[in-house]
Amino acid sequence: MRLLITGRPGAGKGTQAVNITKFYNIPHISTGDMFRAAIKNQTALGMTAKGYMDKGALVPDEVTIGIVKERLLEPDCKNGFLLDGFPRTIAQAEALDKILSEQNVKLDAVLDVNVAREILVRRMVGRRVCKTCGATYHIEFNKPKTEGICDNCGSALIQRADDTESTAVNRLAVYDSQTAPLLAYYEKQGLLKTVNGDQPVDHVFADIKLALSK
Ligand code: ADP
Ligand code: AMP
Numbered sequence: 001m002r003l004l005i006t007g008r009p010g011a012g013k014g015t016q017a018v019n020i021t022k023f024y025n026i027p028h029i030s031t032g033d034m035f036r037a038a039i040k041n042q043t044a045l046g047m048t049a050k051g052y053m054d055k056g057a058l059v060p061d062e063v064t065i066g067i068v069k070e071r072l073l074e075p076d077c078k079n080g081f082l083l084d085g086f087p088r089t090i091a092q093a094e095a096l097d098k099i100l101s102e103q104n105v106k107l108d109a110v111l112d113v114n115v116a117r118e119i120l121v122r123r124m125v126g127r128r129v130c131k132t133c134g135a136t137y138h139i140e141f142n143k144p145k146t147e148g149i150c151d152n153c154g155s156a157l158i159q160r161a162d163d164t165e166s167t168a169v170n171r172l173a174v175y176d177s178q179t180a181p182l183l184a185y186y187e188k189q190g191l192l193k194t195v196n197g198d199q200p201v202d203h204v205f206a207d208i209k210l211a212l213s214k
Helices: 013-024 031-040 044-055 061-072 090-102 117-125 165-179 181-188 201-213
Strands: 002-007 028-030 081-084 109-114 127-130 136-138 192-196
Touching (some): 002 181, 013 028, 013 081, 013 201, 031 061, 031 081, 117 127, 165 181, 181 192, 192 201
Parallel strands (some): 002 109
16 A cells, blocks of 8 residues: 545644554654654754744755655565655655656555644644654543553653644645645546545544545
């Protein structure tokens, strides 16, 4: 399975990606996670990415395409992958097509997790992530068993630096102007499968499995 998961910021891509990658036994490639790891490790890539991420802007295409190209050449991607949060611009989508055609492979499907923008600021501002294993929670919609503690590994939960209200609003605007055109791009290629992301997490996953089985 070679898959993409797309959708507005906060739609639940990362949450569903965990289920999908476990179910299909494929690696989860999240450009957002790669940038956050680089920031944590204080690498040159992290320094570059941080300035854009803090504002809710996109990291430049040439930087983002470069890290994805390298990642897709790793051996664990040979039999499939799930790209989460990439591509986010038409230029990234065209670059991905080129990378895949050089490897003589094609995407199987593009999942669009559709959630109305009205509830997404609340989803982002209430998001909490485990600082050790990266598991995602929500202070209202997806609470851990013990407040502030990860169910999986017992580490502390933290709020992402870019999950403030003003950055969330900006990220939604960036989605509309730069990422939304990808839906028509993949619809034209016959790859787009839209699922309703405004339902409980396990219902969304059931719809994803159904969409991928067709
Ligand atoms: P994305 O990767 O698309 O930005 P996340 O998977 O991180 O989104 O989810 C954003 C927030 O919404 C998280 O706090 C997550 O726990 C919560 N969430 C995810 N899916 C759902 C859902 N189906 N219903 C309610 N809250 C959800
Ligand atoms: P995410 O974890 O997907 O919500 O991404 C968090 C932030 O990382 C975004 O707001 C961007 O600043 C940056 N980012 C992640 N993926 C990309 C991408 N494909 N292109 C450009 N910037 C990205």
